[in-house]
Amino acid sequence: MEFFRPTSLSDACRLKSEHPDAVPLCGGTDVMVDINFDRHRPESLLDLTAVPELFGWSRYDGHLRIGAAMPYTAIIAELSAEAPGLAIASRTVGSPQIRNRASVGGNLGSASPAGDALPPLLAVDAEVEAISAAGTRRIPIHEFFLGPKRNALRPDELITAVHLPVARGPQQFAKVGTRNAMVIAVCSFSLALHPDAGRVGTGIGSAAPTPLPARKAETFLAGELTDRWAEPTDLSEDVVRRFGELVAAAAVPIDDVRGTAAYRRHALSVLARRTLTWTWADHIQRMGQR
Amino acid sequence: MSVSTDTVRRTPGGVGDSPVRPDGTFKVSGQFAYSSDLYMDGMLWGTTLRSPHPRARIRSIDVGAALKLPGVSAVLTHEDVPGEKVYGLEIADQPVLAFGEVRYQGEPVAIVAADHPETARRAATLIVVDYDVVDPVCDPREAVGHPFWKQVHDEPGERTAMSRDKAPVHPEGNIVRHQRVRFGDPDAATADVVVHGDYEVGMQDQAFLGPESGLAVPGEDGGVDLYVATQWLHVDRRQMAGALRLPEEKIRLTLAGVGGAFGAREDLSMQVHACMLALRTGRPVKMVYSREESFFGHVHRHPALMRYEHGADREGRLVYVRAHVLLDGGAYTSSTPAVVGNASTLGVGPYVIPHVAMDAWGVYTNNPPCGAMRGFGAVQAAFAYESQMDKLAAAVGVSPVEIRIRNAMSEGSILPTGQVIDSPAPVADLMLRLEAMPLPAPAAADIRLLPGGVSNTTHGEGVRRGVGYAIGIKNVGFSEGFDDFSTALVRLELVGDEPSVLVHTAAVEVGQGLVTVQAQIARSELGVERVTIAAADTQVGSGGSTSASRQTYVTGGAVRAACEGVRSLLIERAVQRYGEGEYRLVDGQVESLRDGVVGDIASLLLDGAVERTAEWRHRPTHPVDEHTGRGDAHVQWAFCAHRAVVDVDVELGLIRVVELAAVQDVGKAMNPDAVLGQIHGGSAQGLGLAVMEEVQLLDGKLRNPSFTDYLIPTIMDMPPMRVEVLELADPHAPYGLRGVGEPPTISSTPAIVAAVRAASGVDLKRVPIRPEHLVAQGSRH
């Protein structure tokens, strides 16, 4: 097995175009598990941990650019206000050791339906920045997931960053697992309120072949909230319940070793209701403080 | 002059103290060498090819391509087994390497030695096995051929003649053992209040952290040295001798660092395989299972289907219990017969019951073999009988604590086997003490401490609190007439002018603290602080199994007996030197009871070392009658009780155990810290069974052989504990001690389930509880 360890983005890019089969490695928390379990034996590894451009984050025009290799621990510490949904999701990932190494870039690379960073990215319409020898492009998150563990990246491309708007409203993430920590999601849900745009965003995890948004639920809720953003009042139980039903209906779950399809739908409706209640209460409070 | 007790000097680090474990620092700092760390220059790596099918006939095995792979030194099949082709703890029926037929997924078929573990694994994939796949028998009810579970009536009929012929996994039939217990007149007994229940326990794994591993080194005498993590060196050796066709003295075992056991190392895993490869190649061979392979490489806890009926008077005093316990033993016998023995003889719990009819079966299926795991048959039954006690309490309108007190056994009570409980049995006292403990504060403000933990699923919505109680009973030591002994060699000598004790046994340290307690006993008995524990190996007599909560009792008893021998020899020297009198050894000194200190132990040792080997047995036990269960089967009983406080998110079906409280009678706390450690750890393992741990099977195949999906409790799942330890001496046991390791595993599961029932109102019948069991599915989208 060949091992490349570029120290600049341009070198990384060149190596990837010369060796399209080289498997990129950020935190290695998915790659090394696959190698150890003998599921995958790549010809070569492209270690990105010495590429400074992939770490850290920056802010521009009301947006964030989060480096692909920035570990969850750093996201939690530095971006809880700017990217609250992603930060809450980051707290639920693995264990402290995993969070110290694992990255959003790796989560996107793996494109597992259970990737916890992914629903919050859907809920805020993030974009994935990818680079190749041919240049840089941005892939809308809604076009990124093609199937279970398949994404829209070309073989010669590397993920450099994700772009997302700085939060202007409340965001939430909740994940059901059968253990109180260090657990793969049975299902998960993220909700982002975008008061300025009069929109809401959603993301469902672990309940379909890919992470996916609950479009009908978004449209329904945005409609219900149309005239209420500026002077918010409590939501009726009917609205909350209907939102939950629409989120559950958007899922395409299966029965597997972690849970049944029926339970996943049920749990999603509960998570949708709760996250809506929390975010809306948060919004009411923020408006009250103005 | 007699020495008053409060001025008696004691040797530091003796019985009743909690000296630091000799291996503690190494383990905590990552320097301890486990069996998987073994290394020797020039060694080969062994690997195992396993059956992908739960049941198939083997038409042929072609190892040609594997042998041709560069780096491969040997590829062996059943044809290469030098001696007996089958082995087993109680019945030799498990093939060393499959021949003719495979009976469970993961059964070893061939073994490979190569110069690199990767090469060995690649070679294994090149072995061509032609299987004729057969439908497996996966439902134990189907296996016994008598689906009493699917009966319309509650009264099960007698087993019919067809039972043995239905889909036999083994030619002689599928019933490993059927044990009946009949006490009083259970057929005629009637009662005012009757409660029924069907219960199910899923397949739990021991989930030790150090996978099966060892290093076999061929000896110049044609024998072999094996360094291995196991639970009983001598019984491994006996089975290996048969398979390897070697006299036992040519097989030398040395214990390597054991990373947990919990019963999973009682059966052989890689022992014979590594030795076959080493003997064939003439090179040292190391084998280490991966985590996934480990799930196939050892037995699991028997899953159980249970049907219980309890009858009581209006005050809740039990009149009768009728019970059926069906244990799925999987493909081979392992220790199923003894597990059935425990489930039947202890299967109605620590209660006084005038009439009992209990039937317990252990059966063969094509599921993974099941055998020993902490609690051993007592765990499964306790989930059923404790669930029943709560039902009975509700039916007569008394509290769970009260129903148990009204029926509690005590010293002098008679078990349904007719055996008299002839040592303290503080069942009622344990319950009262638990009830008197303060309850934890209401639901936490920190959302990480709510159900769902760090996953942020509730901020208090849907959370209900519940409290539950349970108690269990466990036998200590090997029962039913087994000749259960341990051997200890103790030598007292001068090492650099200082008296020093060497204790040598073959008893296995699996993390429980045996090395510490052996030294403590030597210190107290010989008055010498410096004690060395020799590595456990087969150069000394058998230490018996590290299981059944027996080592402190039996090997502890042997160490004490050997120390007593050494002490008498030393005191003879004291008499010679200081004249007639009564002497004791304490803190390095020789004390005359009349004159006080007369000299030191070191000076008595100038004449040379003093050594004794003792073989020590607990009092004999007896087999039970097959049809009635009559017989004094057990040595000792141990009792632990739990109170669980849980928060349940009733909408999501998620659980957080808020607190576990335990009271256990340990007879004598030999090492109070280690006692607490056992109670904490055992309770955690019971918690795992209650809320998450299950080897899931589909048509005989494992669905979750990894720690990704076989979940064990984390620190976020295991709550702080309140523990009270009682020391009511058992007059029959050394120091009055009781075995400690298993009882806490038994009662924590039913206590947690009771608490979850109380919180949710759901009548739970199965462990582990899954969220689906708690929420009405498909209803409230």
Ligand SMILES: Cc1cc2nc3c(=O)[nH]c(=O)nc-3n(C[C@H](O)[C@H](O)[C@H](O)COP(=O)(O)OP(=O)(O)OC[C@H]3O[C@@H](n4cnc5c(N)ncnc54)[C@H](O)[C@@H]3O)c2cc1C
């Ligand atoms: C014990 C444990 C617990 C875990 N718990 C969770 C959990 O709770 N939730 C969760 O979502 N995940 C969990 N995971 C999975 C894993 O930690 C996450 O998916 C993590 O985000 C992966 O990040 P990484 O940097 O380690 O990725 P890596 O392992 O380095 O890479 C993952 C994949 O992405 C590709 N890749 C990496 N970087 C790039 C790049 N810059 N460009 C293109 N492709 C790239 C790799 O080639 C690989 O295919 C867990 C893993 C372990 C071992």
